[in-house]
Amino acid sequence: xxxxxxxxxxxxxxxxxxxxxxxxxxxxxxxxxxxxxxxxxxxxxxxxxxxxxxxxxxxxxxxxxxxxxxxxxxxxxxxxxxxxxxxxxxxxxxxxxxxxxxxxxxxxxxxxxxxxxxxxxxxxxxxxxxxxxxxxxxxxxxxxxxxxxxxxxxxxxxxxxxxxxxxxxxxxxxxxx
Numbered sequence: 001x002x003x004x005x006x007x008x009x010x011x012x013x014x015x016x017x018x019x020x021x022x023x024x025x026x027x028x029x030x031x032x033x034x035x036x037x038x039x040x041x042x043x044x045x046x047x048x049x050x051x052x053x054x055x056x057x058x059x060x061x062x063x064x065x066x067x068x069x070x071x072x073x074x075x076x077x078x079x080x081x082x083x084x085x086x087x088x089x090x091x092x093x094x095x096x097x098x099x100x101x102x103x104x105x106x107x108x109x110x111x112x113x114x115x116x117x118x119x120x121x122x123x124x125x126x127x128x129x130x131x132x133x134x135x136x137x138x139x140x141x142x143x144x145x146x147x148x149x150x151x152x153x154x155x156x157x158x159x160x161x162x163x164x165x166x167x168x169x170x171x172x173x174x175x176x177x
Contacts, residue, residue, distance in 0.1 A: 048147035052079055057149045059156055072148060073176060080141050086130055090137035097173055099138070102130050139170035146175065 047056045055072040059065070073094060081091030092100045105123035108116050149157065157163055157175070166174035 045150050049079075049144060051083075052076065052144075052148055055148060057145070057153055059150065059152045076141070076145060076148065080137065080144070084137045084140065086133035087137060089130060089134040090141055093134070093138060093173060094141060094176070097176055099134065099173065102127060102134065138172050142167075142170040142172040142175055145172055 045056060045058075046053050052072075052075060055075040056068070057072055058068060060068065077091045077094040080094060081087040084090055089100050089102065105120060105127055108120045112120075146154070162174075165171075
């Protein structure tokens with residue numbers, strides 16, 4: 001009987017925190033499990049295009065802004081080149097911040113065969129198609145780039161003189177400059 005009482009007492013003391021070091025650990029473990037009373041933070045802006053998640057244009061410190069601009073512009077250019085029809089021309093325009101020059105096909109010689117003339121006509125059709133697609137792709141890219149801008153940067157852009165003209169024309173190159 002004494003053994004049972006002794007075992008019960010051992011169990012009770014074993015369950016209790018006995019040393020001061022254990023008490024300190026126990027007290028500190030409660031400190032880190034408390035819920036914060038502050039309001040939850042708003043989700044961080046990651047851009048409106050899911051494929052460009054995290055690549056954004058933002059108003060930040062000058063050192064960070066240049067690096068962020070370069071990385072985001074590079075990623076936007078690659079995305080446009082990968083996903084847009086005839087996107088290579090628009091990708092080049094975004095990377096260089098200038099529209100590429102698409103070479104006009106040379107006129108065939110006067111005594112050229114019908115085959116050569118027909119090939120030239122197809123080249124001209126392709127030239128016109130590329131020029132039109134470049135124009136359309138750059139306008140679409142304007143919306144893409146603007147969608148990757150934070151609200152703070154949008155407000156700053158809208159305050160710039162000439163922004164409404166570039167917005168009406170959907171001029172992505174003017175937006176990026």
